[in-house]
Amino acid sequence: MAANKAEQALVEQWRDILALHARTQCELDRELHGHGLCASDFEVLDLLADGVGSDCAYRVQEISERVHLSQSALSRLIGRLEKDGLVERAMCAEDRRGVRVALTAKGRALHGEVRPVQRAVLARMLAQAAD
Numbered sequence: 001m002a003a004n005k006a007e008q009a010l011v012e013q014w015r016d017i018l019a020l021h022a023r024t025q026c027e028l029d030r031e032l033h034g035h036g037l038c039a040s041d042f043e044v045l046d047l048l049a050d051g052v053g054s055d056c057a058y059r060v061q062e063i064s065e066r067v068h069l070s071q072s073a074l075s076r077l078i079g080r081l082e083k084d085g086l087v088e089r090a091m092c093a094e095d096r097r098g099v100r101v102a103l104t105a106k107g108r109a110l111h112g113e114v115r116p117v118q119r120a121v122l123a124r125m126l127a128q129a130a131d
Contacts, residue, residue: 024125057102
C-alpha cells in the first residue's frame with residue numbers, strides 16, 4: 001500500500017512537470033509570436049548567442065543535442081532562421097562534412113530584444129509553479 005502511494009506521488013509529480021512544461025511552452029510561443037519567433041526558434045538563437053566570444057558557431061549536431069529537436073526538425077528550423085536572415089550556415093573547417101551555424105548581426109539584435117521577454121515568461125511561470 002505504501003509503495004502504491006509513493007509510486008502514485010511520483011507519477012503525479014512527473015505529470016505536474018509535464019503540465020508546467022506544456023503551459024510554459026504555450027506561453028513562450030504566445031509571447032514570442034509578436035517577434036516572429038516560437039519557443040524553439042528562440043532556444044536556438046539563445047544557444048548561438050551563448051557562443052558569442054568564442055568562434056560564435058555551433059555544429060548542427062551540437063545544437064540538436066542541446067535543444068531536444070530531431071535532426072530533421074532542427075534542419076527545417078535552421079532553414080527558416082536562415083531565410084529570415086537570423087543565422088548563417090557554413091561548412092565546418094575541421095570536418096568538411098559538418099555544417100556550422102552562427103548568428104548574424106540581425107539575429108544577435110533580435111535575440112537581445114527578445115531575451116528579456118523570454119526570461120520574464122520563465123520567471124513568471126516558474127514562480128507560479130513554486131506557489
